[in-house]
Amino acid sequence: MQHLLALTVLTTARGWRASRRRTIRRATRLPQEPAELHEWLQPFAGADEFRAARLADLAKDASDLEITFLGTASCVPSATRGVSCCALRYDGSTYLFDAGEATQVQAQRTTLVKPGKVEAIFVTHLHGDHTFGLPGLLCLCGQDRDKDDEPIEIFGPEGLRAYVRASLQLTQSRVAAPHVIHELQDVPHRPPPGFRPPRGPLVSLRAAGEAHAAFGEVFEGRSIPREADGGWTCDTRSKTLSVRAAPMAHTVPCVGFVVTEADRPGALDVDLVKPILERNIPALKAKGVREPRRLFRVIKEMAPEEVFTFPDGSAIKRGDVVGPDKRGRVLCFCGDTADASALLPLLPPRGADVVVHEATNCRVEPFDNDVSEEEVERSSVSHGHSTPNLAGRFAERAGAESLILNHFSPRYKGDASPAALAVMAKIEDAARKTFGGDVVAAWDLLSIPVAAKDDAAAAAAAADAARLADAADSAAAFRRGEMSAPPPRRKAPRQPAPRSAPARTPAPRSPAPRSSAAPPAPRLKKKPGASKVR
Ligand SMILES: [Zn+2]
Numbered sequence: 001m002q003h004l005l006a007l008t009v010l011t012t013a014r015g016w017r018a019s020r021r022r023t024i025r026r027a028t029r030l031p032q033e034p035a036e037l038h039e040w041l042q043p044f045a046g047a048d049e050f051r052a053a054r055l056a057d058l059a060k061d062a063s064d065l066e067i068t069f070l071g072t073a074s075c076v077p078s079a080t081r082g083v084s085c086c087a088l089r090y091d092g093s094t095y096l097f098d099a100g101e102a103t104q105v106q107a108q109r110t111t112l113v114k115p116g117k118v119e120a121i122f123v124t125h126l127h128g129d130h131t132f133g134l135p136g137l138l139c140l141c142g143q144d145r146d147k148d149d150e151p152i153e154i155f156g157p158e159g160l161r162a163y164v165r166a167s168l169q170l171t172q173s174r175v176a177a178p179h180v181i182h183e184l185q186d187v188p189h190r191p192p193p194g195f196r197p198p199r200g201p202l203v204s205l206r207a208a209g210e211a212h213a214a215f216g217e218v219f220e221g222r223s224i225p226r227e228a229d230g231g232w233t234c235d236t237r238s239k240t241l242s243v244r245a246a247p248m249a250h251t252v253p254c255v256g257f258v259v260t261e262a263d264r265p266g267a268l269d270v271d272l273v274k275p276i277l278e279r280n281i282p283a284l285k286a287k288g289v290r291e292p293r294r295l296f297r298v299i300k301e302m303a304p305e306e307v308f309t310f311p312d313g314s315a316i317k318r319g320d321v322v323g324p325d326k327r328g329r330v331l332c333f334c335g336d337t338a339d340a341s342a343l344l345p346l347l348p349p350r351g352a353d354v355v356v357h358e359a360t361n362c363r364v365e366p367f368d369n370d371v372s373e374e375e376v377e378r379s380s381v382s383h384g385h386s387t388p389n390l391a392g393r394f395a396e397r398a399g400a401e402s403l404i405l406n407h408f409s410p411r412y413k414g415d416a417s418p419a420a421l422a423v424m425a426k427i428e429d430a431a432r433k434t435f436g437g438d439v440v441a442a443w444d445l446l447s448i449p450v451a452a453k454d455d456a457a458a459a460a461a462a463a464d465a466a467r468l469a470d471a472a473d474s475a476a477a478f479r480r481g482e483m484s485a486p487p488p489r490r491k492a493p494r495q496p497a498p499r500s501a502p503a504r505t506p507a508p509r510s511p512a513p514r515s516s517a518a519p520p521a522p523r524l525k526k527k528p529g530a531s532k533v534r
């Protein structure tokens with residue numbers, strides 16, 4: 001009996017090792033025939049130039065809202081990709097989505113993400129490739145902050161507080177930045193079709209960690225209840241961004257996030273207002289208005305029908321001098337998922353601008369000639385993940401203009417070698433089969449500005465932005481009838497400026513656009529798949 005058991009164990013181990021070898025071989029083997037290899041790689045022969053051209057194409061527009069990918073791999077970090085972390089920079093603050101292992105290293109590889117500016121971290125789920133970097137990141141952020149600074153707000157499923165507490169306490173990490181952890185209550189476990197639970201006990205996500213003040217935690221964390229529409233609201237300190245979460249189909253409780261920017265006032269016709277203002281400056285100062293130019297902002301923020309009357313009797317109706325409101329941008333960060341459809345009810349009727357969706361697995365010929373697309377999809381879904389095809393289907397349903405793929409299997413290298421670029425081009429093409437918008441397979445440190453629809457018009461009025469943007473307090477005081485404006489703040493507002501980082505304005509959806517810089521992707525051949533499933 002013992003022999004039989006030993007034989008079974010040995011056979012199973014051998015089988016696992018053989019399957020692992022096959023997987024690795026598939027992941028690393030290039031086409032063997034010289035002609036086929038040439039056909040594959042030729043479009044990407046000037047790899048560095050290819051990526052540079054792609055970046056230049058994406059960098060056409062600057063924006064005050066920008067997504068930077070710090071890690072784009074699933075499972076484990078590799079030499080060419082870090083694991084999940086995505087930074088959203090907006091209005092001078094940084095918001096992070098997940099913090100996989102070595103996020104603090106990745107953050108130091110770019111000047112686009114400043115640890116001292118991290119305002120909130122949204123955690124989709126507790127898998128290590130999304131959380132192993134969190135304690136270290138908090139320590140890095142702590143180096144740029146004082147103990148009495150506003151705490152970093154961390155949102156995520158139950159268990160997150162215990163995990164962070166235990167990690168920081170057991171490692172005696174007293175340098176962690178002040179932080180407060182808000183847990184989303186009762187995130188349901190929505191196992192995907194074909195999911196096989198792991199053997200052994202499932203750990204309770206409600207295991208309590210002892211509270212201890214020496215490790216940066218501010219004990220004001222909320223337990224956020226689920227709302228009637230099935231989502232949670234993550235109240236941040238931002239006045240203009242709202243963040244909501246919904247449950248994703250994954251192997252553990254997991255959420256995705258919808259980030260919605262509030263609509264903003266349109267552009268002020270400065271040429272129209274300026275002459276009237278300037279001839280009234282002496283009279284305004286005589287009335288106690290120390291900085292009359294701040295009235296630009298006051299007029300901009302009035303109600304559309306509201307009228308402002310200057311001392312000389314000139315009356316300006318807000319609706320006559322301010323363009324239509326600029327609609328806020330909507331972004332989806334889907335986390336790990338085989339089905340993100342629970343995010344759809346959280347979207348406004350016009351849909352999302354950008355969807356960031358995982359595409360862990362893909363059938364890439366010729367590596368995967370022995371499996372069919374259906375088999376790859378079934379296997380991916382059973383592990384709680386998606387293919388580019390599934391990501392495209394979700395982005396289409398979300399009415400998105402752009403789809404950014406991330407969370408790739410470690411099989412898919414993220415460097416700029418011709419082979420890696422060729423594979424990623426195929427992955428993008430797979431998503432284009434189901435999605436008519438723009439598609440990018442992200443690589444580490446890729447940064448994509450999301451331009452407002454009418455930023456061009458806004459740029460014309462931005463000439464006065466430095467003087468105007470800091471005026472909110474005095475504007476409010478003025479409107480309350482307090483004629484004396486408070487002194488200006490020390491810092492000038494941040495101006496969006498073109499950078500060398502890649503940028504993009506979501507492209508028109510139909511017909512399916514392709515990057516003009518992108519050479520044709522390698523041809524996808526239809527071949528019947530074999531029976532093996534990865
Ligand atoms: Zn993951």
Ligand SMILES: [Zn+2]
Nearest residue numbers: 125127250336
């Ligand atoms: Zn996961």
